[in-house]
Amino acid sequence: MINFTRFFAVVKARNLEFFRDKSSLGWNLFFPVLLLAGFSLVFSGEGKPAYQVGVINLEQVESPFIQTRYIDFINYDVLEQAKTKLEQHKIDLAIDFSQQTYWLNENSPSSYLVEKIFLGEHNNFTREVTQGRQIRYVDWVLPGILGMNMMFSCLFGVGYVIVRYRKNHVLKRLKATPLTALEFVSAQLVSRMFIVIFMSSVVYTGCNFMFDFYMLGSYFDLLVVGMLGAFSLLSMGLLVASRSKSEELIGGLLNLTSWPMMVLSGVWFSLESAPDFVKTLADFLPLTHIVTGARKIITEGASLADISYHLSVLGIMSTIFLLLGAYFFSWNTER
Known part of the structure; x- marks a missing residue:
């Protein structure tokens, strides 16, 4: 049973820790903006070879x-x-x-x-x-950039932080308090979920004033995809960090987890013409379903029912990651 007083105390502490770290806050705000500005400049123009x-x-x-x-x-x-x-x-x-x-x-x-x-x-x-408005490359790549930024924020924001807490014996001290593992893990997920959705919303709103993004679907549907996708990535980060005690090791594991998603999840280019085995492999990556679902909402006006396959896969992945992460979670640095 969760004690909500302790739960919200941990959520508040984690949020304050993030927002007081000016460098981390600035990176999460300006990195996706710089990427979008760069792609808008590089791929601007009307020329077509055919x-x-x-x-x-x-x-x-x-x-x-x-x-x-x-x-x-x-x-x-x-x-x-x-x-x-x-x-x-x-x-x-x-x-x-x-x-x-x-x-x-x-x-x-x-x-x-x-x-x-x-x-x-x-x-x-x-x-x-x-009649219709042209979908620019910057409009098409927007879900990929936001999804990629969300991926790094979720994986490193939970995985790296938990390992740092474990190495600095913060978790060991918390274990001596009435705080339970369920309360601590849930608070970490809720805190990072709030941060990720808040930062993504700020970035999207700010960039929309500069680029006037194409949008056919519902912002509510886009929010649902973002929240479910963030939860899936957070659960994955928890699983990766559940036993690790080394910051060097967790850095390598998180990079090993994130880079295949960045390459194979359709962030920068479409996978429609990719070999079948690449598409099959991409289906096992949560970022693929986040980017595809968001892109269909934005460029095709799809509803939640239209992307129910992607939502179902994200839900299944989230459940598996969360259960395994909770099962293997350790307070101590000892394996």
Whole structure:
């Protein structure tokens, strides 16, 4: 049974410890902002090496237009998906040959040019117009950067701190108090959860004024993904630090845990064209489901029901990490 007086005392102490550490606070605030600013600068510009045209049931189409050089033709089975991509400027034209209808984005210069090329081959199609705002790379990479920042904050904020407490015999002293392991661990998780969500919200809000991020979904749904994802990463950090007594060892273990997630979780690039074994491996990493779920909410307007698979996996991972971390948790430096 948790004594909430002791529980909230530990939560308050941990929060004060974090916010009084100006260097750590500054790093959590400015590091993701600098990354976003850098990517916005590097990937700004409108240039494309080729036009892209979405075609409904491409494999069934026979048309000279399909042979046009310097145009990439992408197959879509569902018209609405192609229109969504067109609205987001990811393709320049959407064509349904069976209905003799094409759609263009009147806000896109590329749509205008591809339409002129298309009409040179087919001038009897019905013309439909749509509008939409372009998804920039900075909009696409935003969930990855916030997720990566959350990952480091969760893993090192719990794992490294617990090992430091253990090495400095703080845990040994706490063990002599009425504070139970459940109260201490729960307080650490709640404290870091509050810090991570608060800092992520501040960073997102501040950057939104500078970059005017694309957002189709619900901020509440995004918050749910963030909280569940943070809890999963916190539980993982607790598991990694449950027995370690060396700061050098825990640093290596946390890097070993975080770097595969940074590379394989779709933070910087899409995994759609990756080999199947890479996708399978990525599915075992919690950051993959955090980034994918948040990205679908932001760029596709997905609801919680649409990303229920990712939420379920995060919930299962959180339960496993938490149970194993609590089982192996040790107060003392002795193994």
